[in-house]
Protein backbone atom coordinates (compact mmCIF):
# COMPACT_ATOMS: atom_id res chain seq x y z
CA UNK A 407 0.00 0.00 0.00
CA UNK A 408 1.32 3.39 -0.94
CA UNK A 409 1.35 6.13 1.73
CA UNK A 410 0.07 9.56 0.69
CA UNK A 411 2.97 11.96 0.12
CA UNK A 412 2.16 14.46 2.96
CA UNK A 413 1.97 11.60 5.48
CA UNK A 414 5.24 10.19 4.20
CA UNK A 415 6.99 13.55 4.47
CA UNK A 416 5.46 14.15 7.90
CA UNK A 417 6.69 10.80 9.25
CA UNK A 418 10.09 11.42 7.78
CA UNK A 419 10.31 14.83 9.47
CA UNK A 420 9.29 13.31 12.83
CA UNK A 421 11.86 10.51 12.44
CA UNK A 422 14.63 12.99 11.60
CA UNK A 423 13.60 15.19 14.55
CA UNK A 424 13.65 12.26 16.98
CA UNK A 425 16.94 10.99 15.61
CA UNK A 426 18.44 14.49 15.87
CA UNK A 427 17.30 14.89 19.46
CA UNK A 428 18.54 11.49 20.58
CA UNK A 429 21.75 11.73 18.64
CA UNK A 430 22.52 15.27 19.82
CA UNK A 431 21.73 14.47 23.43
CA UNK A 432 23.97 11.41 23.27
CA UNK A 433 26.75 13.51 21.76
CA UNK A 434 26.38 16.60 23.88
CA UNK A 435 29.62 17.65 25.43
CA UNK A 436 29.83 17.99 29.21
CA UNK A 437 29.63 21.33 30.98
CA UNK A 438 32.98 22.65 32.20
CA UNK A 439 34.04 21.46 35.68
CA UNK A 440 33.86 23.74 38.67
CA UNK A 441 33.50 23.94 42.45
CA UNK A 442 30.26 23.03 44.17
CA UNK A 443 28.34 26.06 45.31
CA UNK A 444 25.93 26.92 48.09
CA UNK A 445 22.21 26.44 47.75
CA UNK A 446 20.53 29.48 46.13
CA UNK A 447 23.65 31.71 46.09
CA UNK A 448 25.81 29.20 44.25
CA UNK A 449 29.49 30.23 44.24
CA UNK A 450 28.87 33.90 45.02
CA UNK A 451 29.99 33.61 48.66
CA UNK A 452 33.26 32.04 47.48
CA UNK A 453 34.59 34.74 45.12
CA UNK A 454 36.12 36.80 47.94
CA UNK A 455 37.49 40.33 48.04
CA UNK A 456 39.76 39.80 45.02
CA UNK A 457 37.77 37.68 42.58
CA UNK A 458 40.57 37.64 39.98
CA UNK A 459 42.89 36.00 42.56
CA UNK A 460 40.24 33.48 43.64
CA UNK A 461 39.47 32.63 40.03
CA UNK A 462 43.17 32.27 39.24
CA UNK A 463 43.47 29.70 42.05
CA UNK A 464 40.34 27.89 40.84
CA UNK A 465 41.84 27.59 37.35
CA UNK A 466 44.81 25.77 38.86
CA UNK A 467 42.37 23.28 40.36
CA UNK A 468 39.79 22.90 37.57
CA UNK A 469 41.67 23.90 34.45
CA UNK A 470 41.69 26.98 32.22
CA UNK A 471 37.96 26.77 31.48
CA UNK A 472 35.79 26.28 34.53
CA UNK A 473 32.26 26.90 35.57
CA UNK A 474 30.68 28.81 38.45
CA UNK A 475 27.09 29.45 39.38
CA UNK A 476 26.10 32.90 40.63
CA UNK A 477 22.57 32.47 41.97
CA UNK A 478 20.59 31.34 38.94
CA UNK A 479 23.23 32.50 36.44
CA UNK A 480 25.69 30.14 34.77
CA UNK A 481 29.18 31.64 34.56
CA UNK A 482 32.28 30.35 32.80
CA UNK A 483 35.76 31.71 33.37
CA UNK A 484 38.51 31.66 30.73
CA UNK A 485 41.96 31.58 32.29
CA UNK A 486 44.45 30.74 29.54
CA UNK A 487 45.42 32.41 26.29
CA UNK A 488 44.18 29.42 24.27
CA UNK A 489 40.76 29.36 25.89
CA UNK A 490 40.41 33.16 25.68
CA UNK A 491 41.21 32.94 21.94
CA UNK A 492 38.48 30.31 21.53
CA UNK A 493 35.91 32.64 23.05
CA UNK A 494 37.09 36.02 21.75
CA UNK A 495 38.28 34.99 18.27
CA UNK A 496 36.61 31.73 17.19
CA UNK A 497 33.28 32.35 18.96
CA UNK A 498 33.48 36.14 19.28
CA UNK A 499 30.23 36.83 17.37
CA UNK A 500 28.35 34.62 19.82
CA UNK A 501 29.76 36.51 22.81
CA UNK A 502 29.31 40.09 21.61
CA UNK A 503 26.68 41.30 24.07
CA UNK A 504 27.00 41.87 27.79
CA UNK A 505 24.82 40.17 30.40
CA UNK A 506 22.07 42.23 32.05
CA UNK A 507 23.23 43.94 35.25
CA UNK A 508 22.06 46.60 37.66
CA UNK A 509 24.93 48.98 36.81
CA UNK A 510 23.78 49.21 33.21
CA UNK A 511 20.23 49.79 34.38
CA UNK A 512 20.76 52.29 37.20
CA UNK A 513 23.95 54.09 36.24
CA UNK A 514 24.32 53.78 32.45
CA UNK A 515 20.90 55.20 31.56
CA UNK A 516 19.20 51.84 31.29
CA UNK A 517 21.58 50.34 28.68
CA UNK A 518 21.38 53.46 26.52
CA UNK A 519 25.17 53.76 26.53
CA UNK A 520 27.95 52.18 24.47
CA UNK A 521 29.55 49.84 27.03
CA UNK A 522 26.33 47.93 27.73
CA UNK A 523 24.40 48.41 24.47
CA UNK A 524 23.37 45.04 23.04
CA UNK A 525 25.39 44.02 19.99
CA UNK A 526 23.63 45.57 16.99
CA UNK A 527 23.15 48.71 14.92
CA UNK A 528 22.90 51.14 17.84
CA UNK A 529 26.10 49.81 19.40
CA UNK A 530 27.82 49.99 16.02
CA UNK A 531 26.69 53.60 15.51
CA UNK A 532 28.01 54.67 18.92
CA UNK A 533 31.39 53.04 18.31
CA UNK A 534 31.58 54.68 14.88
CA UNK A 535 30.88 58.09 16.38
CA UNK A 536 33.70 57.69 18.90
CA UNK A 537 36.08 56.42 16.26
CA UNK A 538 35.29 59.29 13.92
CA UNK A 539 35.72 62.08 16.46
CA UNK A 540 38.27 60.65 18.90
CA UNK A 541 39.97 57.34 18.24
CA UNK A 542 40.68 56.89 14.51
CA UNK A 543 44.28 57.58 13.43
CA UNK A 544 43.20 60.93 11.95
CA UNK A 545 41.14 62.06 14.96
CA UNK A 546 43.89 60.96 17.31
CA UNK A 547 46.50 62.96 15.39
CA UNK A 548 44.29 66.05 15.34
CA UNK A 549 44.08 65.92 19.14
CA UNK A 550 47.80 65.48 19.64
CA UNK A 551 48.42 69.06 20.79
CA UNK A 552 45.67 68.70 23.41
CA UNK A 553 47.43 65.68 24.95
CA UNK A 554 50.89 67.25 24.78
CA UNK A 555 49.58 70.53 26.19
CA UNK A 556 47.95 68.90 29.20
CA UNK A 557 51.07 66.82 29.85
CA UNK A 558 53.19 69.99 29.83
CA UNK A 559 50.87 71.48 32.45
CA UNK A 560 51.18 68.38 34.62
CA UNK A 561 54.97 68.58 34.42
CA UNK A 562 54.92 72.27 35.29
CA UNK A 563 52.71 71.55 38.30
CA UNK A 564 54.98 68.71 39.50
CA UNK A 565 58.10 70.83 39.01
CA UNK A 566 56.89 73.38 41.57
CA UNK A 567 58.76 72.74 44.82
CA UNK A 568 55.79 71.45 46.79
CA UNK A 569 57.10 68.26 48.38
CA UNK A 570 55.19 65.01 48.26
CA UNK A 571 52.66 64.29 45.49
CA UNK A 572 49.97 61.61 45.27
CA UNK A 573 50.89 60.55 41.76
CA UNK A 574 47.66 58.75 40.87
CA UNK A 575 45.61 61.83 41.69
CA UNK A 576 47.83 64.16 39.66
CA UNK A 577 47.79 61.74 36.71
CA UNK A 578 44.03 61.48 37.00
CA UNK A 579 43.51 65.23 36.75
CA UNK A 580 45.66 65.24 33.62
CA UNK A 581 43.90 62.23 32.04
CA UNK A 582 40.47 63.68 32.81
CA UNK A 583 41.20 67.20 31.57
CA UNK A 584 42.75 65.87 28.37
CA UNK A 585 39.75 63.70 27.62
CA UNK A 586 37.38 66.52 28.62
CA UNK A 587 38.99 68.93 26.17
CA UNK A 588 38.59 66.34 23.40
CA UNK A 589 35.02 65.42 24.26
CA UNK A 590 33.38 68.52 25.73
CA UNK A 591 35.75 71.26 24.61
CA UNK A 592 37.08 72.36 27.99
CA UNK A 593 38.93 71.28 31.12
CA UNK A 594 36.78 70.10 33.96
CA UNK A 595 39.28 70.74 36.77
CA UNK A 596 41.78 73.32 37.86
CA UNK A 597 45.21 71.94 36.95
CA UNK A 598 46.31 71.79 40.57
CA UNK A 599 43.50 69.35 41.27
CA UNK A 600 41.59 70.73 44.20
CA UNK A 601 38.35 69.58 45.73
CA UNK A 602 36.39 69.10 42.48
CA UNK A 603 39.06 66.84 41.01
CA UNK A 604 39.30 64.72 44.13
CA UNK A 605 35.55 64.33 44.18
CA UNK A 606 35.46 63.31 40.52
CA UNK A 607 38.17 60.66 40.91
CA UNK A 608 36.32 59.34 43.95
CA UNK A 609 33.15 59.14 41.87
CA UNK A 610 34.89 57.13 39.14
CA UNK A 611 36.55 54.86 41.70
CA UNK A 612 33.22 54.32 43.46
CA UNK A 613 31.58 53.51 40.15
CA UNK A 614 34.31 50.99 39.37
CA UNK A 615 33.99 49.48 42.84
CA UNK A 616 30.24 49.13 42.41
CA UNK A 617 30.62 47.74 38.90
CA UNK A 618 33.10 45.21 40.27
CA UNK A 619 30.79 43.92 43.00
CA UNK A 620 28.94 40.73 42.08
CA UNK A 621 25.53 42.05 43.05
CA UNK A 622 23.45 39.27 44.59
CA UNK A 623 20.26 40.96 43.33
CA UNK A 624 21.46 40.50 39.73
CA UNK A 625 21.68 36.74 40.18
CA UNK A 626 18.96 35.84 42.68
CA UNK A 627 15.74 37.49 41.46
CA UNK A 628 13.99 36.84 44.78
CA UNK A 629 16.54 38.97 46.60
CA UNK A 630 16.53 41.83 44.08
CA UNK A 631 13.94 44.00 45.87
CA UNK A 632 15.93 43.70 49.12
CA UNK A 633 19.19 44.99 47.59
CA UNK A 634 21.09 43.08 50.31
CA UNK A 635 24.50 44.69 49.66
CA UNK A 636 23.03 48.19 49.22
CA UNK A 637 24.60 48.29 45.75
CA UNK A 638 21.56 49.58 43.87
CA UNK A 639 20.96 52.32 46.45
CA UNK A 640 24.55 53.54 45.98
CA UNK A 641 24.27 53.24 42.20
CA UNK A 642 21.19 55.44 42.11
CA UNK A 643 22.88 58.08 44.25
CA UNK A 644 25.97 57.99 42.06
CA UNK A 645 23.87 58.24 38.93
CA UNK A 646 22.23 61.42 40.20
CA UNK A 647 25.65 62.99 40.82
CA UNK A 648 26.86 62.05 37.35
CA UNK A 649 23.68 63.19 35.72
CA UNK A 650 23.93 66.60 37.41
CA UNK A 651 27.53 66.92 36.25
CA UNK A 652 26.62 65.97 32.66
CA UNK A 653 23.64 68.36 32.67
CA UNK A 654 25.92 71.18 33.73
CA UNK A 655 28.51 70.36 31.06
CA UNK A 656 25.81 70.23 28.37
CA UNK A 657 24.25 73.50 29.55
CA UNK A 658 27.64 75.23 29.36
CA UNK A 659 28.38 73.81 25.93
CA UNK A 660 25.02 74.92 24.58
CA UNK A 661 25.71 78.43 25.84
CA UNK A 662 29.17 78.57 24.28
CA UNK A 663 29.85 79.06 20.59
CA UNK A 664 30.04 76.01 18.36
CA UNK A 665 33.21 73.96 18.75
CA UNK A 666 34.84 70.97 17.10
CA UNK A 667 34.62 68.66 20.11
CA UNK A 668 32.45 65.54 20.23
CA UNK A 669 29.74 67.18 22.36
CA UNK A 670 29.30 70.11 19.94
CA UNK A 671 28.95 67.70 17.05
CA UNK A 672 26.37 65.62 18.91
CA UNK A 673 24.38 68.67 20.04
CA UNK A 674 24.28 69.98 16.48
CA UNK A 675 23.00 66.62 15.28
CA UNK A 676 20.37 66.63 18.00
CA UNK A 677 19.21 70.08 16.95
CA UNK A 678 18.91 68.93 13.34
CA UNK A 679 16.90 65.97 14.64
CA UNK A 680 19.26 63.47 13.05
CA UNK A 681 19.15 59.86 14.18
CA UNK A 682 22.11 58.23 15.90
CA UNK A 683 22.73 56.16 12.79
CA UNK A 684 21.20 55.90 9.34
CA UNK A 685 18.08 53.81 9.33
CA UNK A 686 17.51 54.30 13.05
CA UNK A 687 14.12 55.56 14.21
CA UNK A 688 13.95 58.74 16.24
CA UNK A 689 16.56 61.44 16.54
CA UNK A 690 19.53 61.48 18.85
CA UNK A 691 18.56 62.54 22.38
CA UNK A 692 20.24 64.27 25.27
CA UNK A 693 20.15 60.97 27.17
CA UNK A 694 22.09 59.28 24.33
CA UNK A 695 24.71 62.01 24.66
CA UNK A 696 24.92 61.85 28.45
CA UNK A 697 25.21 58.06 28.44
CA UNK A 698 28.06 58.16 25.92
CA UNK A 699 29.93 60.89 27.81
CA UNK A 700 29.47 58.96 31.04
CA UNK A 701 31.14 55.95 29.40
CA UNK A 702 34.05 57.97 28.09
CA UNK A 703 34.67 59.80 31.35
CA UNK A 704 34.50 56.65 33.47
CA UNK A 705 36.15 54.11 31.14
CA UNK A 706 38.81 56.54 29.97
CA UNK A 707 40.20 58.31 33.04
CA UNK A 708 41.01 56.07 35.99
CA UNK A 709 42.09 53.20 33.70
CA UNK A 710 44.75 55.48 32.26
CA UNK A 711 45.92 57.17 35.45
CA UNK A 712 46.07 54.03 37.58
CA UNK A 713 48.16 52.30 34.89
CA UNK A 714 50.63 55.20 34.98
CA UNK A 715 50.68 55.03 38.79
CA UNK A 716 51.48 51.28 38.65
CA UNK A 717 54.19 51.92 36.05
CA UNK A 718 55.89 54.53 38.24
CA UNK A 719 55.62 52.29 41.32
CA UNK A 720 57.34 49.46 39.41
CA UNK A 721 60.04 51.83 38.17
CA UNK A 722 60.74 53.13 41.67
CA UNK A 723 61.09 49.52 42.81
CA UNK A 724 63.38 48.73 39.88
CA UNK A 725 65.94 51.57 39.67
CA UNK A 726 67.93 49.71 36.99
CA UNK A 727 64.87 49.71 34.70
CA UNK A 728 64.14 53.39 35.47
CA UNK A 729 67.74 54.21 34.65
CA UNK A 730 67.65 52.42 31.31
CA UNK A 731 64.37 54.11 30.36
CA UNK A 732 65.84 57.53 31.22
CA UNK A 733 68.98 56.82 29.20
CA UNK A 734 66.86 55.94 26.18
CA UNK A 735 64.78 59.10 26.62
CA UNK A 736 67.88 61.29 26.94
CA UNK A 737 69.31 59.76 23.76
CA UNK A 738 66.11 60.23 21.73
CA UNK A 739 64.69 63.47 23.20
CA UNK A 740 67.67 65.21 24.82
CA UNK A 741 67.44 67.28 28.00
CA UNK A 742 66.17 70.58 26.71
CA UNK A 743 62.52 69.77 25.95
CA UNK A 744 59.71 67.45 26.97
CA UNK A 745 58.81 64.24 25.13
CA UNK A 746 56.55 64.72 22.13
CA UNK A 747 54.34 62.08 20.55
CA UNK A 748 56.56 61.88 17.49
CA UNK A 749 59.34 60.56 19.77
CA UNK A 750 57.28 57.57 20.92
CA UNK A 751 58.00 55.18 18.01
CA UNK A 752 61.73 55.46 18.83
CA UNK A 753 61.30 54.54 22.50
CA UNK A 754 61.46 50.74 22.28
CA UNK A 755 62.55 50.20 25.87
CA UNK A 756 59.89 52.53 27.27
CA UNK A 757 57.27 50.67 25.22
CA UNK A 758 58.48 47.41 26.78
CA UNK A 759 58.03 48.99 30.24
CA UNK A 760 54.44 49.90 29.33
CA UNK A 761 53.66 46.37 28.11
CA UNK A 762 55.16 44.86 31.25
CA UNK A 763 53.00 47.20 33.36
CA UNK A 764 49.84 46.22 31.45
CA UNK A 765 50.83 42.57 31.93
CA UNK A 766 51.19 42.67 35.72
CA UNK A 767 48.62 45.38 36.41
CA UNK A 768 45.84 45.21 33.81
CA UNK A 769 43.38 47.91 34.78
CA UNK A 770 40.29 45.72 34.32
CA UNK A 771 41.48 42.32 35.60
CA UNK A 772 38.31 40.42 34.68
CA UNK A 773 37.70 42.54 31.56
CA UNK A 774 33.98 43.23 31.07
CA UNK A 775 31.54 40.31 31.02
CA UNK A 776 30.04 38.91 27.81
CA UNK A 777 27.06 36.61 27.37
CA UNK A 778 26.48 33.59 25.08
CA UNK A 779 23.75 34.42 22.54
CA UNK A 780 23.47 30.72 21.58
CA UNK A 781 24.71 27.42 22.93
CA UNK A 782 28.16 26.52 21.64
CA UNK A 783 31.03 24.12 22.23
CA UNK A 784 34.35 25.52 23.44
CA UNK A 785 37.55 23.58 24.18
CA UNK A 786 35.67 20.30 24.56
CA UNK A 787 32.88 21.68 26.77
CA UNK A 788 29.30 22.75 26.19
CA UNK A 789 28.49 26.38 26.95
CA UNK A 790 24.72 26.85 27.28
CA UNK A 791 22.98 29.85 25.81
CA UNK A 792 22.79 32.75 28.29
CA UNK A 793 26.01 31.79 30.07
CA UNK A 794 28.06 34.74 31.33
CA UNK A 795 31.70 34.75 30.21
CA UNK A 796 34.43 36.24 32.38
CA UNK A 797 37.95 36.43 30.94
CA UNK A 798 40.58 36.57 33.66
CA UNK A 799 43.08 38.72 31.79
CA UNK A 800 45.04 39.17 35.02
CA UNK A 801 45.56 35.40 35.45
CA UNK A 802 46.30 34.87 31.75
CA UNK A 803 49.10 37.44 31.90
CA UNK A 804 50.65 35.62 34.89
CA UNK A 805 50.23 32.10 33.52
CA UNK A 806 53.59 30.35 34.04
CA UNK A 807 52.96 28.26 30.92
CA UNK A 808 53.00 31.40 28.76
CA UNK A 809 55.34 33.60 30.80
CA UNK A 810 58.72 32.53 32.26
CA UNK A 811 59.08 33.91 35.80
CA UNK A 812 55.69 35.54 35.51
CA UNK A 813 55.81 37.57 38.72
CA UNK A 814 59.07 39.36 37.83
CA UNK A 815 58.83 42.87 36.37
CA UNK A 816 61.10 42.33 33.40
CA UNK A 817 60.43 44.60 30.37
CA UNK A 818 63.32 42.99 28.42
CA UNK A 819 61.06 40.01 27.68
CA UNK A 820 59.39 42.23 25.04
CA UNK A 821 62.63 43.39 23.39
CA UNK A 822 64.16 41.77 20.27
CA UNK A 823 65.62 38.43 21.34
CA UNK A 824 63.36 38.31 24.43
CA UNK A 825 60.79 35.57 25.02
CA UNK A 826 57.89 37.85 23.93
CA UNK A 827 59.43 40.12 21.31
CA UNK A 828 56.69 41.31 18.99
CA UNK A 829 53.84 40.60 21.42
CA UNK A 830 51.57 43.61 21.82
CA UNK A 831 48.51 44.62 23.81
CA UNK A 832 46.10 45.26 20.94
CA UNK A 833 44.01 42.11 21.10
CA UNK A 834 45.72 39.62 18.81
CA UNK A 835 48.21 38.12 21.27
CA UNK A 836 45.87 36.43 23.70
CA UNK A 837 48.45 35.98 26.45
CA UNK A 838 48.36 39.77 26.89
CA UNK A 839 44.88 41.29 26.46
CA UNK A 840 44.51 44.18 28.94
CA UNK A 841 42.09 45.88 26.50
CA UNK A 842 40.11 42.69 25.83
CA UNK A 843 39.80 41.36 22.28
CA UNK A 844 37.33 40.78 19.48
CA UNK A 845 34.41 42.96 18.41
CA UNK A 846 33.92 44.46 21.84
CA UNK A 847 37.57 45.21 22.47
CA UNK A 848 38.12 48.51 24.31
CA UNK A 849 36.74 51.28 22.08
CA UNK A 850 39.31 53.73 23.47
CA UNK A 851 42.37 51.49 23.04
CA UNK A 852 44.23 53.91 20.78
CA UNK A 853 43.61 56.86 23.11
CA UNK A 854 44.34 54.90 26.30
CA UNK A 855 47.57 53.41 24.99
CA UNK A 856 48.75 56.76 23.61
CA UNK A 857 47.99 58.59 26.88
CA UNK A 858 49.57 55.95 29.13
CA UNK A 859 52.70 55.85 26.97
CA UNK A 860 53.06 59.62 26.60
CA UNK A 861 52.37 60.29 30.28
CA UNK A 862 54.78 57.64 31.54
CA UNK A 863 57.48 58.70 29.08
CA UNK A 864 57.08 62.35 30.03
CA UNK A 865 57.19 61.73 33.78
CA UNK A 866 60.16 59.35 33.57
CA UNK A 867 62.07 61.79 31.37
CA UNK A 868 61.28 64.98 33.29
CA UNK A 869 61.90 63.75 36.84
CA UNK A 870 63.83 61.50 39.15
CA UNK A 871 61.55 59.93 41.70
CA UNK A 872 62.02 59.64 45.44
CA UNK A 873 59.52 57.99 47.69
CA UNK A 874 57.96 60.29 50.27
CA UNK A 875 57.58 59.81 54.03
CA UNK A 876 60.89 57.91 54.37
CA UNK A 877 59.55 54.94 52.42
CA UNK A 878 62.12 52.70 50.74
CA UNK A 879 61.55 50.95 47.39
CA UNK A 880 61.83 47.45 48.88
CA UNK A 881 59.06 48.24 51.39
CA UNK A 882 56.69 49.78 48.87
CA UNK A 883 53.26 48.20 49.27
CA UNK A 884 52.15 46.73 45.93
CA UNK A 885 48.85 45.37 47.26
CA UNK A 886 45.80 45.68 44.99
CA UNK A 887 42.37 46.96 45.90
CA UNK A 888 39.82 45.30 43.67
CA UNK A 889 37.09 47.15 41.82
CA UNK A 890 36.19 46.71 38.19
CA UNK A 891 39.52 48.55 37.85
CA UNK A 892 42.60 47.63 39.76
CA UNK A 893 43.61 50.36 42.19
CA UNK A 894 46.67 50.45 44.37
CA UNK A 895 45.55 49.67 47.93
CA UNK A 896 48.01 52.33 49.13
CA UNK A 897 48.35 55.32 46.77
CA UNK A 898 51.87 56.04 45.51
CA UNK A 899 53.25 59.19 47.15
CA UNK A 900 56.45 60.52 45.58
CA UNK A 901 58.79 63.50 45.38
CA UNK A 902 59.51 64.49 41.79
CA UNK A 903 63.02 65.93 41.26
CA UNK A 904 63.41 67.82 37.96
CA UNK A 905 66.26 66.44 35.81
CA UNK A 906 65.99 68.47 32.57
CA UNK A 907 67.24 71.96 31.66
CA UNK A 908 65.03 74.59 33.34
CA UNK A 909 63.76 75.81 29.95
CA UNK A 910 62.08 72.42 29.39
CA UNK A 911 59.65 73.13 32.22
CA UNK A 912 58.50 76.51 30.95
CA UNK A 913 54.97 76.38 29.55
CA UNK A 914 53.57 79.33 27.70
Ligand code: HEM
Nearest residue numbers: 521705706709710773774841842843846847848849850854
Ligand atom coordinates in the same frame (compact mmCIF):
# COMPACT_ATOMS: atom_id res chain seq x y z
C1 HEM B 1 44.56 51.93 30.19
C2 HEM B 1 43.56 52.09 29.46
C3 HEM B 1 42.38 51.16 29.24
C4 HEM B 1 42.21 49.81 29.47
C5 HEM B 1 43.23 48.83 30.04
C6 HEM B 1 40.87 49.47 29.03
C7 HEM B 1 40.31 48.20 29.08
C8 HEM B 1 39.07 47.87 28.58
C9 HEM B 1 38.53 46.53 28.55
C10 HEM B 1 39.23 45.27 29.07
C11 HEM B 1 37.30 46.58 27.97
C12 HEM B 1 36.35 45.39 27.71
C13 HEM B 1 36.69 44.77 26.40
C14 HEM B 1 35.97 43.46 26.10
O1 HEM B 1 34.79 43.29 26.42
O2 HEM B 1 36.63 42.59 25.48
C15 HEM B 1 37.05 47.96 27.63
C16 HEM B 1 35.91 48.42 27.02
C17 HEM B 1 35.68 49.76 26.73
N1 HEM B 1 36.56 50.80 26.94
FE1 HEM B 1 38.42 50.70 27.67
N2 HEM B 1 40.26 50.60 28.56
C18 HEM B 1 41.15 51.65 28.66
C19 HEM B 1 40.95 52.96 28.26
C20 HEM B 1 39.80 53.43 27.70
C21 HEM B 1 39.62 54.79 27.22
C22 HEM B 1 40.70 55.87 27.25
C23 HEM B 1 38.34 54.87 26.77
C24 HEM B 1 37.61 56.03 26.20
C25 HEM B 1 37.94 57.28 26.34
C26 HEM B 1 37.73 53.56 26.93
C27 HEM B 1 36.44 53.23 26.56
C28 HEM B 1 35.94 51.96 26.53
C29 HEM B 1 34.61 51.64 26.04
C30 HEM B 1 33.59 52.64 25.48
C31 HEM B 1 34.45 50.25 26.16
C32 HEM B 1 33.24 49.41 25.77
C33 HEM B 1 33.40 48.90 24.36
C34 HEM B 1 32.20 48.08 23.88
O3 HEM B 1 31.45 47.56 24.70
O4 HEM B 1 32.04 47.97 22.65
N3 HEM B 1 38.65 52.71 27.49
N4 HEM B 1 38.16 48.73 28.00
